[in-house]
Amino acid sequence: MAGQRLSESVFKGLCVKVGSFQEVIMRRELMDFGELITNQVINTREEESMMISGSTSEGFRLQGSDLDLMFWxxxxxxxxxxxxxxxxxxxxxxxxxxxxxxxxPGFVLLELLTSTHKESVMNACMKINDRLYISSSRYREITCSEVIPNSTEHGPCGSGVMVGTEYDYAHCFVCDFWPHPASKWIDRCHSWPPPFIVDDIVRNGCHFVAIGHKLGKHTDKEWRMSFSLAEKKLYIQ
Structure with missing residues (x-):
């Protein structure tokens, strides 16, 4: 009984700190709706898409937590x-x-196959054996302050403080296909998550963020796979 009362007290305390179950769900839905509307407006100009990740997209409002954004x-x-x-x-x-x-594992080189109109991409390219590869370190440096001026590099992100809130935003590239190296993950999903969630995650592919493996052979040119959409869907379930 003492353990049950303690668990109830902890649960009530967490509800005060992060919000009730219903409040968290409502926040997630509002963030998803806002993200959808924003991307519809952006897509009419055929420019960039945006995704909110981290604790904010998951419905939490914790003191000191930052705002995580991805653009591609x-x-x-x-x-x-x-x-x-x-x-x-x-x-x-x-x-x-x-x-x-x-x-x-989890990292790739990105070879530019066709011409690009984006100077930030072209200026980040490096030649390897007569092929053009997009350097993650160069791209990160070039785009660091593209969205918010005077941002500083923080991992793969541009980082800073705006209106009292810390932010991290990453410029990345999207892939509509599930990564070949991660195909075994699909086979491991037997009881959880449910098949319809697995199908949704796989169908949405992945992103690549501008940071290489510290021990990689081409660390300044490597890009890390990001499964932020998968993390959001798994958390909600």
Whole structure:
């Protein structure tokens, strides 16, 4: 009985700190709705998409927590093999090929396959064996203050404080396909999460953020796989 009363007290205390179950769900839905509307407006200009991640998107409002954002250009698409290029109109999309053959697990090199109109991408490119690869370190440096001026580098993000709130935002690239190296994860999902959540996660692919493995062979050019959308869906369940 003492343990039960203690658990109830802890639960009530957490509700005061982070909000009740219903409040957290409502916050998540409001954030998702706001994100959807924002991206619809952005997509009409065919520029960038945005996603909120971290504790804010999960519905928590903790004192001292920061705001985590991800941005990616809608017309730049990463693919795992050339067959996937058939899905896109090459007159409207810039294709980037993922190469994980010489990188640690979870990291890739991004080869620029077609021309780009974005100076930030072109200026971040480096040649390796007559092929153009997008340098993560250069891209991170170039885009660090692109959204909010005077931001400082913090991992793969531009970081700072705005209106009393700390923020981290990362410029990344999107891939509509689930990574080949992560295919075994799908087979491990037997009892949890439920199949419809697994299908949704796999169908939405992944992102690549501008940071390399410290022990990687090409650490300044490597990009880390990010599964922020998967984390959001798993947490909600």
């Amino acid at each position: 250009p809608n017309d730049h698409i990463a693919i795992w093999d050339l067959d996937q290029a058939k899905k896109y109109d090459l007159n409207r999309k810039t294709l980037i090929l993922c190469d994980c053959s010489d990188s640690p």
